[in-house]
Amino acid sequence: MQTKLKYCGNHSLQDVNNVINSRAEYIGFVFAESKRKVTADDVNNWFRSAPANHTKQIVALFVNATISEIEEVVSKVHVDIIQCHGNETPELVQEIKQRVKKTIWKVIHHQEKAWQDMKAFATYVDAFIIDSKVKGQWGGTGITFDWGHIPNYIEQGKTLQRPVFIAGGINPSNVGELLTYQPDGIDISSGIEKDGIKDKTLIKQIEERITNHDNQLSR
Numbered sequence: 001m002q003t004k005l006k007y008c009g010n011h012s013l014q015d016v017n018n019v020i021n022s023r024a025e026y027i028g029f030v031f032a033e034s035k036r037k038v039t040a041d042d043v044n045n046w047f048r049s050a051p052a053n054h055t056k057q058i059v060a061l062f063v064n065a066t067i068s069e070i071e072e073v074v075s076k077v078h079v080d081i082i083q084c085h086g087n088e089t090p091e092l093v094q095e096i097k098q099r100v101k102k103t104i105w106k107v108i109h110h111q112e113k114a115w116q117d118m119k120a121f122a123t124y125v126d127a128f129i130i131d132s133k134v135k136g137q138w139g140g141t142g143i144t145f146d147w148g149h150i151p152n153y154i155e156q157g158k159t160l161q162r163p164v165f166i167a168g169g170i171n172p173s174n175v176g177e178l179l180t181y182q183p184d185g186i187d188i189s190s191g192i193e194k195d196g197i198k199d200k201t202l203i204k205q206i207e208e209r210i211t212n213h214d215n216q217l218s219r
C-alpha cells in the first residue's frame with residue numbers, strides 16, 4: 001500500500017513549483033480566511049508558470065463556504081477535489097456534491113467520539129481528513145491531536161469504505177510515528193514550511209520516511 005500524500009496551503013509560485021516536483025498526489029489551496037488564503041487568479045497564474053505536465057490532483061479547501069462561493073472558484077480554476085474544512089452539515093455537503101459534481105473530502109475535527117460523526121457524511125463524501133481542533137482556528141495550526149484515537153477513525157473509515165487522511169501538526173520528526181497507524185493518507189501544511197514557504201528539504205525528509213515505511217510494508 002502506498003500512503004497518499006497531500007501538501008496543502010500553497011500560496012506562492014515557489015510553493016507550487018516545490019510541491020509539483022514532490023511525490024505528493026494532491027496539491028491543496030486554501031480559499032478561506034487564513035494567512036495562506038489564495039484567489040482563483042493567483043492559482044491560475046502560478047500554474048501558467050509551473051511545469052505543465054504535472055499529474056497532481058488539485059484540492060480546493062473551503063471553510064463553511066456557500067455553494068455560490070464554491071461554484072465561483074470551480075468556474076475559474078481547474079479543481080479535482082473540494083475539501084470542506086469547517087462545520088458543514090451533512091445536508092450542506094450533500095448539496096455541494098449534487099451541485100458542484102466534484103470529489104468531496106470532509107474534515108472531521110478531532111474531539112471525543114468524533115469518529116461517530118463520519119457515518120452521517122459517508123454517502124456524500126469520497127474521503128475523510130481528521131484534523132486537530134484548536135479554539136478559534138479551523139486548520140493549518142501545526143498542532144497534533146492525541147493520535148491514540150487514530151485507530152477509531154481508521155476502523156470507521158474501513159466500515160464506511162472511505163479512505164482516512166490524518167492532518168494536524170505532521171512534520172519530519174513525527175511522521176514516522178504517525179505511519180505506524182497506517183493511515184490511508186497524510187495531509188500537511190505547516191510541517192513542510194520554512195519561513196512561510198514550502199521547503200524542498202522538509203519535503204524530502206517527509207517523503208524518505210514515507211517511502212521507507214511503504215517499502216517495508218510491501219516486503
Ligand SMILES: O=C(O)c1ccccc1N[C@@H]1O[C@H](COP(=O)(O)O)[C@@H](O)[C@H]1O
Nearest residue numbers: 008009034139140141142168169189190
Ligand atoms: O492551512 C491553512 O492555513 C488552513 C486554514 C484554514 C483551514 C485549514 C487550513 N489548513 C489545513 O489544516 C490541516 C492541518 O494543517 P497543518 O499541517 O497542521 O498546518 C491541513 O488539512 C491543511 O490543509
